[in-house]
Amino acid sequence: MSAIGGTTPAGSDGAAQGAGGKRVRLIDSTLRDGSHAVAHQFTVEQVRAVAAGLDQAGVGTIEVSHGDGLGGSSFTYGFSKVDELELIRAAADVVQRAQLAVLLLPGIGTREDLRRARELGVTVARIATHCTEADIAEQHIGLAKELGMEAIGFLMMAHMISAEELAHQARLMEAYGADCVYITDSAGAMTPNEYRAKVRALRQAVRCAVGVHAHNNLGLAVANSLAAVEEGATYVDGCCGGLGAGAGNAPLEVVAAVLAREGYETGVDLFRLMDVTDEVVRPLMPRPQVIDGPSLVLGYAGVYSSFLLHTYRAAERFGVDPRAILLELGRRKVVGGQEDMILEVAAQLSKAVATTAG
Numbered sequence: 001m002s003a004i005g006g007t008t009p010a011g012s013d014g015a016a017q018g019a020g021g022k023r024v025r026l027i028d029s030t031l032r033d034g035s036h037a038v039a040h041q042f043t044v045e046q047v048r049a050v051a052a053g054l055d056q057a058g059v060g061t062i063e064v065s066h067g068d069g070l071g072g073s074s075f076t077y078g079f080s081k082v083d084e085l086e087l088i089r090a091a092a093d094v095v096q097r098a099q100l101a102v103l104l105l106p107g108i109g110t111r112e113d114l115r116r117a118r119e120l121g122v123t124v125a126r127i128a129t130h131c132t133e134a135d136i137a138e139q140h141i142g143l144a145k146e147l148g149m150e151a152i153g154f155l156m157m158a159h160m161i162s163a164e165e166l167a168h169q170a171r172l173m174e175a176y177g178a179d180c181v182y183i184t185d186s187a188g189a190m191t192p193n194e195y196r197a198k199v200r201a202l203r204q205a206v207r208c209a210v211g212v213h214a215h216n217n218l219g220l221a222v223a224n225s226l227a228a229v230e231e232g233a234t235y236v237d238g239c240c241g242g243l244g245a246g247a248g249n250a251p252l253e254v255v256a257a258v259l260a261r262e263g264y265e266t267g268v269d270l271f272r273l274m275d276v277t278d279e280v281v282r283p284l285m286p287r288p289q290v291i292d293g294p295s296l297v298l299g300y301a302g303v304y305s306s307f308l309l310h311t312y313r314a315a316e317r318f319g320v321d322p323r324a325i326l327l328e329l330g331r332r333k334v335v336g337g338q339e340d341m342i343l344e345v346a347a348q349l350s351k352a353v354a355t356t357a358g
Helices: 044-056 084-094 113-121 134-146 165-174 192-205 219-232 252-261 270-284 294-300 307-318 324-329 340-357
Strands: 025-031 061-064 099-104 124-130 151-154 180-185 209-214 233-237
Touching: 025 044, 025 252, 025 294, 044 061, 044 084, 044 270, 061 084, 061 124, 084 099, 084 113, 099 113, 099 151, 113 134, 124 134, 134 151, 151 165, 165 180, 165 192, 180 192, 180 233, 192 209, 192 219, 192 307, 209 219, 219 233, 219 252, 233 252, 252 270, 294 324, 307 324, 307 340, 324 340
Parallel strands: 025 061, 025 233, 061 099, 099 124, 124 151, 151 180, 180 209, 209 233
Antiparallel strands: none
């Protein structure tokens, strides 16, 4: 690790970090969304190293769980190499200042899963639903508050509905007790203008905080995060080196640098965060987070980012172009929880190709 301490260096114009008292809370999802990119194969040693490094870098909230949240280890979503409760315990053993967070999707994770996570020291519950289904989060947000946890509502695939409808869903989550509601661009399909409009709509609709979670399938994750902050979002997600589903998430170290240059205070030591990314996270990446053809199609067609590895496997099995699978999934407006459609589409495309060739 670098011996450089303190806060993020000032921007090149010499302005002090955090000028004007603008504060943004960074939440790291390397050990949750990054799980998708490593096929949910994180080890205890890797979790300990990443969590300790992030804690030392001043990242205040670290999310740890299966990529699809508590209870996600399954045939449908992919089995974890190590039980997620063991990974949470490993992170809890090494963090000294940071809060631990988990993701829970009602219907995948259960109330009992959340209770177990709380017993291990998790203090932030991120309850995620499809962007039109906030009503199924009521009991889980309520339980999080009963357990003394911070409750964050996640509205996934937020590109699929209007700003007005998203604001309505956000009001529901706030009414259930959410301390913050997220615009979650699960497909990496949104542009800065869309982020601005949706953050603005939520800021007008709710009194709680607004957060953003960006994927990089169109190469816009950092720009989208900045646009959201400029419209009043105060929670921003990222992953070290962008490690995450699809083309990855907004790289947390880049987001931190950009926000510092724009005068926002994050409390993160940028050099230490760079070290964690370069020395701990990049070596465990199975491949660089790049925008290849299929990743780009995820954003272009508006397909759930976690479908990427499943699509690669289906494409290889049936001998079809993964881009064709993703385009058809986008046309059908398939969402998270419908992973079985990937194989169905691949099989249908393979049959169509064989028929044409015959």
